[in-house]
Amino acid sequence: xxxxxxxxxxxxxxxxxxxxxxxxxxxxxxxxxxxxxxxxxxxxxxxxxxxxxxxxxxxxxxxxxxxxxxxxxxxxxxxxxxxxxxxxxxxxxxxxxxxxxxxxxxxxxxxxxxxxxxxxxxxxxxxxxxxxxxxxxxxxxxxxxxxxxxxxxxxxxxxxxxxxxxxxxxxxxxxxxxxxxxxxxxxxxxxxxxxxxxxxxxxxxxxxxxxxxxxxxxxxxxxxxxxxxxxxxxxxxxxxxxxxxxxxxxxxxxxxxxx
Ligand SMILES: NC(=O)CCC(=O)C(=O)O
Numbered sequence: 001x002x003x004x005x006x007x008x009x010x011x012x013x014x015x016x017x018x019x020x021x022x023x024x025x026x027x028x029x030x031x032x033x034x035x036x037x038x039x040x041x042x043x044x045x046x047x048x049x050x051x052x053x054x055x056x057x058x059x060x061x062x063x064x065x066x067x068x069x070x071x072x073x074x075x076x077x078x079x080x081x082x083x084x085x086x087x088x089x090x091x092x093x094x095x096x097x098x099x100x101x102x103x104x105x106x107x108x109x110x111x112x113x114x115x116x117x118x119x120x121x122x123x124x125x126x127x128x129x130x131x132x133x134x135x136x137x138x139x140x141x142x143x144x145x146x147x148x149x150x151x152x153x154x155x156x157x158x159x160x161x162x163x164x165x166x167x168x169x170x171x172x173x174x175x176x177x178x179x180x181x182x183x184x185x186x187x188x189x190x191x192x193x194x195x196x197x198x199x200x201x202x203x204x205x206x207x208x209x210x211x212x213x214x215x216x217x218x219x220x221x222x223x224x225x226x227x228x229x230x231x232x233x234x235x236x237x238x239x240x241x242x243x244x245x246x247x248x249x250x251x252x253x254x255x256x257x258x259x
Contacts, residue, residue, distance in 0.1 A: 001034045001035060001136075001138040001139060001165075001236070001237045001239055002032070002033045002034050002035075002234070002235075002236050002237075003033060003034065003035045003036070003037065003196060003215065003234065003235055003236075003237060004030045004033045004035075004036045004037070004232055004233065004234050005036075005037045005196060005197075005198040005213045005215065005224075005226070005232070005233040005234075006023065006026050006027070006030075006036065006037065006038050006039075006198070006232050007039065007198060007199060007200065007201055007211055007213045007226045007230060007231045007232070007233060008022075008023060008026075008038065008039055008042045008200055008201065008230060009200065009201040009202035009229065009230040010042055010044075010045040010171070010200045010201070010202050010204045010209065011202045011203075011204065012045070012048070012204050012205075016043050016044060016055065017062075019042065019043065020043060020062065020063055020066050021066070023038060023042065023066075023067075023070075024066045024067065024069065024070040025070075026232060027067070027070035027071065027074055027076070027078060027080075028070055028073050028074050029074075029232075030074055030076055030232070031073075031074045031075060031076070033074075033076050033234070034076065034077060034136070034137075034138060035076065035077045035078075035079065035136065035141075035196075036071075036074070036076050036077070036078050036079070037079045037081070037167055037169065037196050037198045038067075038078075038079065038080050038081030038169060038198065039081045039169045039170060039171060039198045039199050039200045039213075040081055040082045040094070040096075040145055040146045040169040040170050040171040040199075040200070041081070041082055041083070041084060041094065041171055042081050042171075042200055043055060043057075043063055043083060043084070044084065044204075045171065045200070045204035045205055045207075046115075046121075046146065046170075046171025046200070047120070047171065047173075047204060047205040047206075047207040048204055048205045049116075049119075049120045049121070049124060049205070050205075052084055052092060052121075052124050052125070053092070053124075055084050056083075056084040056085065056086035056092050057083060057084065057085070057086060058085070058086055058087075058088075059085060059095070059097075059105070059108065061083070063080070063083045063097075064080075064083065064097055064105065067080035067097060067099055068099050068103040068104075068105065069103060071099035071100070071101060071103050072099075072101070072102055072103030074101075075101045076101055077098070077099070077100060077101060077106075077136055078098070078099040079096065079097075079098050079141070079143075079167050079169065079196075080096075080097040080098070080099060081096065081097075081169040081198070082094050082095055082096040082097070082111065082145055082169055083095055083097065084125075085108075085110070091126045092124060092125045092126060093110040093111070093125055093126055093127075093128060094110065094111035094114070094121065094125055094145060095108050095109065095110050095111070095128075096108065096109040096110075096111070096143055096145055096169060098134055098141070098143070106134055107132055107134045107143065108132070109128065109130070109132040109143035109144075109145065110126075110127070110128025110129075110130065111125075111127070111128055111145040111146070111147070111148060112127055112128050112129065112144075112148060112151075112154060113127070113147045113148045113150070113151050113154070114127050114147070115146065115147035131154070131157045131158060131161055133158060133161045133162055133163050135162075138239050139164045139165045139194070139237075139239050139242070140162045140163050140164045140165070141163065141164075141165050141166075141167050142155070142158030142159065142161070142163025142164075142165070142166045142167070142193070143158075143167055144158070144166060144167070144168050145168065145169055145170070146168070146169065146170035146171060146172060148168070149168055149170070149180070149183045149184065149187065149197070150179075150183060152186075152187065152190060153258070155187050155190075155191050155193075156191065156258065158191075159191045159192075159193065159252065163191075163193060164193055164194065164239070164242040165193060165194040165195075165196065165237075165239075165242075166187060166188075166191065166193050166194065166195045166196070167196045167198075168184070168187075168195065168196065168197045168198070169198050169199075170197060170198065170199045170200070171199065171200045171209060172199045172200075172209065172210045173207050173208065173209060173210060174208040174209060174210045174211075174228070175208070176210070177210040177212060180197070180199070180210055180212065180214075181212065181214065184197045184214050184216055185214075185216055185220045185222070186220075188216040188217065188218060188219075188220050189218075189219070189220035190251075191218075191252070192218045192242065192245045192246045192249070192251065192252055193218055193242060194215070194216065194217060194218060194237055194241075194242065195214065195215070195216040196214075196215055197213060197214045197215075197216070198213045198233075199211055199212065199213050199226075201228060201229050201230045201231070202230070210228070211226055211227060211228040211229060211231070212225055212226055212227070212228065213225070213226040213231075213233050214226075215233065215235040215237075217237075217241060218241055218242050218245040218246075219241075219245055223235045223237075
């Protein structure tokens with residue numbers, strides 16, 4: 001499976017509409033790949049809390065419309081990262097969007113673990129509750145978002161639901177980059193799954209982003225790692241490796257608790 005992770009720079013000087021158009025162009029340039037991934041809240045920035053209300057949009061809003069068209073034009077599965085979803089009652093969610101190659105919105109995932117303790121996302125948004133997987137021709141995706149990475153029980157639930165490739169869009173700060181790398185590799189090793197972890201670059205709301213998006217195999221080896229700046233990271237994945245790893249080193253089968 002050929003994957004591209006688009007590590008977008010979120011720069012407050014760039015209007016959202018311009019970034020949306022730029023992101024759509026980058027997606028279109030990935031024709032020939034099987035799956036393309038964008039980061040968390042790349043329209044406004046994961047830490048731009050002051051813009052959370054004005055930057056919110058419905059599931060048929062401008063970002064979803066542009067990403068649907070880009071997926072269709074490129075003929076790829078597109079995990080379009082996440083948007084600030086405003087539901088019909090006005091509640092806000094951090095919602096990931098997965099588009100099929102014909103542009104259909106195949107899945108949404110509302111971030112379960114909201115970041116910020118007693119401020120920011122944690123107080124401004126509503127949390128999701130649903131475990132979301134998506135069967136693709138080559139693999140089964142399990143969806144999670146950024147801070148979710150710190151909660152291994154979510155990933156175990158995704159694996160129990162059939163996930164083989166864990167997709168994690170993020171807006172992770174440089175200050176905690178060591179955690180990002182460590183936890184992403186840990187999730188790959190403990191769940192014996194590919195991890196596609198796509199972050200943002202640049203600085204927004206005074207928070208320098210880590211970049212360093214990662215493609216990690218089910219043995220925990222880093223197959224590809226981005227630098228700090230905007231970059232398209234590509235990798236070719238051997239999907240048989242998930243089943244082989246789980247067969248040859250059957251730690252998942254040896255679970256005693258929580259089954
Ligand atoms: N957007 C986020 O979820 C940030 C998470 C984070 O900074 C951390 O877990 O550390």
